[in-house]
Amino acid sequence: MADQLAVHAEGLRKRYGDHQALDGFDLAVGQGTVCGLLGPNGAGKTTAVRILATLLRHDGGHAVVAGFDVAKQPIEVKKKIGLVGQQAAVDEILTGRQNLEMFGRLFHLGARRARARADELLEQFGLTDAKDRAAKTYSGGMRRRLDIAASMILAPAVLFLDEPTTGLDPRGRSEVWDAVRTMVDEGTSVLLTTQYLDEADQLADRISVIDHGRVIAEGTPDQLKSRLGGDRIDVMVHEQAELVRATRVLGGQAEVDEDRLLISVPVRDRVAAFTEVAKALEQANIDMADIALRRPTLDEVFLTLTGKEAA
């Protein structure tokens, strides 16, 4: 089983002076999947990624990446991985195509192969139209996509993406998300560190939440959300008197927010419960301002788990 994982870390420990940055860190990333590593500032995300990418030695525990032990076989690990950090690796003066050709040559592809690979990647990452423009004229999202394309020259088995959309506008972020999906379609497994919960929600098959150097929760985005008690139906009414009547109709489990004239009821069977609640309120002649089925957001999950907002 462990052999089939793209990344498998068990009990990793790392100390800086008297600060225990990783304190028994476990992680399992399935092949061809995206794992989101989420945690507040200083939780140990970067330390974990640097160890897994063989840039830093751990003091204890064990990690295997793409089938090789990071401590004993770092050269083999390096050949199998790509790393996209927050600092852009592309040369601003060169065009998109020249950048990718240059990376191809750095990775010892012949001139013809480097050019063909550059064209292939430009196409895959939606940069063909901009390929002959200097990278300095690119938008933030385009630059980041070029950066990710550069890390894909040799189609790494495992790619580490460190906060790939920090500082981008919504359009740039969604462009980068598409680029990540393209990579996963190509068979690359991804470990994504992010401070954006919606990003993990969009991209990750599974999420590990890290705090104080260890994983405190792990699961699919849906599993993490249902830990908070699952789905709810929120009903908003127009006035206080209706709030009281509606609360009576909806029964004991309803939570009431008097300021917002909102009643929130936990439900199990989403759609059936929704119809039932709407019908009961209608029959009681309660004039609803709004009714909505709601899953907890990952922000709420995070707050519940760590007692802190996401980084």
Ligand code: ATP
């Ligand atoms: P951020 O989201 O802020 O990047 P992070 O989760 O990536 O945080 P790390 O950078 O791994 O966290 O740091 C974990 C802890 O170890 C932090 O408290 C940090 O201050 C500390 N730390 C990191 N690098 C060093 C170092 N070289 N020397 C001493 N302490 C360090």
